[in-house]
Amino acid sequence: MKELTNTVAAVTGAASGIGQAVAIGLAREGCHVAVSDINETGLQDTVKILESMGAVVTAQKLDVTDRSAMEAWAAKIAAELGGINIIVNNAGVGLSATVEDMSYEDFEWLMDINFWGVVYGTKAFLPYLQKEKEGHIVNISSVAGIVSAPTGSAYCAAKFAVRGFTESLRQELEIGGSNVSCTTIHPGGIKTNIAKTSRVTESEMLPMDQEEMADDFSKLALTTPEGAAKVIIEGIQKNKRRVLIGNDARVIDIVQRILPTAYQRLVSTGMKFTFRNRKSKSQSVASPAPVTAVVPSVAPPTQEKAKAPVKAKAPAKAKTPAKASEPVKASAPAKPEPKKSESKVEASAE
Numbered sequence: 001m002k003e004l005t006n007t008v009a010a011v012t013g014a015a016s017g018i019g020q021a022v023a024i025g026l027a028r029e030g031c032h033v034a035v036s037d038i039n040e041t042g043l044q045d046t047v048k049i050l051e052s053m054g055a056v057v058t059a060q061k062l063d064v065t066d067r068s069a070m071e072a073w074a075a076k077i078a079a080e081l082g083g084i085n086i087i088v089n090n091a092g093v094g095l096s097a098t099v100e101d102m103s104y105e106d107f108e109w110l111m112d113i114n115f116w117g118v119v120y121g122t123k124a125f126l127p128y129l130q131k132e133k134e135g136h137i138v139n140i141s142s143v144a145g146i147v148s149a150p151t152g153s154a155y156c157a158a159k160f161a162v163r164g165f166t167e168s169l170r171q172e173l174e175i176g177g178s179n180v181s182c183t184t185i186h187p188g189g190i191k192t193n194i195a196k197t198s199r200v201t202e203s204e205m206l207p208m209d210q211e212e213m214a215d216d217f218s219k220l221a222l223t224t225p226e227g228a229a230k231v232i233i234e235g236i237q238k239n240k241r242r243v244l245i246g247n248d249a250r251v252i253d254i255v256q257r258i259l260p261t262a263y264q265r266l267v268s269t270g271m272k273f274t275f276r277n278r279k280s281k282s283q284s285v286a287s288p289a290p291v292t293a294v295v296p297s298v299a300p301p302t303q304e305k306a307k308a309p310v311k312a313k314a315p316a317k318a319k320t321p322a323k324a325s326e327p328v329k330a331s332a333p334a335k336p337e338p339k340k341s342e343s344k345v346e347a348s349a350e
């Protein structure tokens with residue numbers, strides 16, 4: 001979709017981080033924007049920013065794991081804004097735990113949001129997109145959808161699944177000669193709140209609590225949400241299949257191409273070396289591999305914490321969000337002024 005002015009775009013998880021920045025970026029391009037999130041307070045902040053830009057905006061408190069609420073939201077946007085051209089399935093959470101220690105409850109929580117939320121958003125919006133001259137689906141995966149990392153099994157499973165789902169969809173749309181297309185997004189480390197709301201199950205392999213993980217993540221994530229949004233919007237305009245965000249993502253993609261399976265040994269050797277160091281020294285140790293540094297759910301241990309064999313601790317739970325689908329606020333002021341983003345993050349896409 002080259003021309004975005006006066007088209008209608010919907011974004012999930014728009015109260016914070018990448019989702020908020022994408023909503024703002026799309027409004028700058030002249031889109032009318034429908035935003036949703038489970039976090040009503042953050043969503044209201046996004047609405048205020050969009051309104052201050054003069055954007056046409058409608059907002060909805062929405063839990064992406066609620067399929068019928070997703071379907072109702074799509075119908076409501078089409079009725080209120082006269083159609084829908086773009087859906088950005090962005091809402092997501094993090095989880096760090098070994099397979100052995102991870103509870104089914106945490107695993108299902110993550111899959112419901114990071115995978116099923118994307119599926120519900122895609123299927124609920126597709127029929128509306130098909131009614132328009134042009135439509136585009138943007139599904140947010142991760143570098144964790146390109147490579148795996150220890151203690152990131154659930155996150156990687158969801159992000160690999162989003163990639164497979166979206167790549168299959170793209171082929172189906174092409175075969176059918178559809179007016180709708182889709183893009184898979186693979187961000188590297190983006191400076192957002194994701195690590196603050198992630199769940200962490202401490203273990204010998206992961207001797208860090210949620211706060212320590214969030215601290216490490218904020219040091220390691222290099223790209224701004226605004227920079228990520230610029231690359232995502234370019235991906236829509238250029239109809240990219242795959243979009244990588246940040247140098248870290250590009251390096252990881254290259255490593256995966258050169259060492260499609262052997263990269264795993266590199267990561268596990270690095271992790272083993274880290275553990276040996278941690279056990280023999282009391283000082284901090286360096287990151288074992290760039291992969292673990294940028295996958296939000298699997299920041300590497302950087303401090304000595306547990307020397308004795310560690311039992312799996314009860315997960316530091318983020319509160320499981322309640323299902324919700326109440327309207328937040330809707331307004332339809334003047335048309336937004338299209339302006340170009342100034343961020344310098346580059347896209348790498350094919």
Ligand SMILES: NC(=O)c1ccc[n+]([C@@H]2O[C@H](COP(=O)([O-])OP(=O)(O)OC[C@H]3O[C@@H](n4cnc5c(N)ncnc54)[C@H](O)[C@@H]3O)[C@@H](O)[C@H]2O)c1
Nearest residue numbers: 013015016017018038063064091092142189190192193194
């Ligand atoms: N930050 C990174 O480094 C990074 C890297 C790769 C991929 N991603 C992906 O980017 C997407 C956005 O994450 P972010 O980094 O901006 O994090 P963020 O925490 O800043 O934003 C995520 C948003 O999703 C919302 N959300 C969570 N659960 C929800 C639910 N059940 N229903 C509706 N909304 C819900 C949150 O309230 C929040 O506003 C996620 O899918 C994430 O996995 C992030």
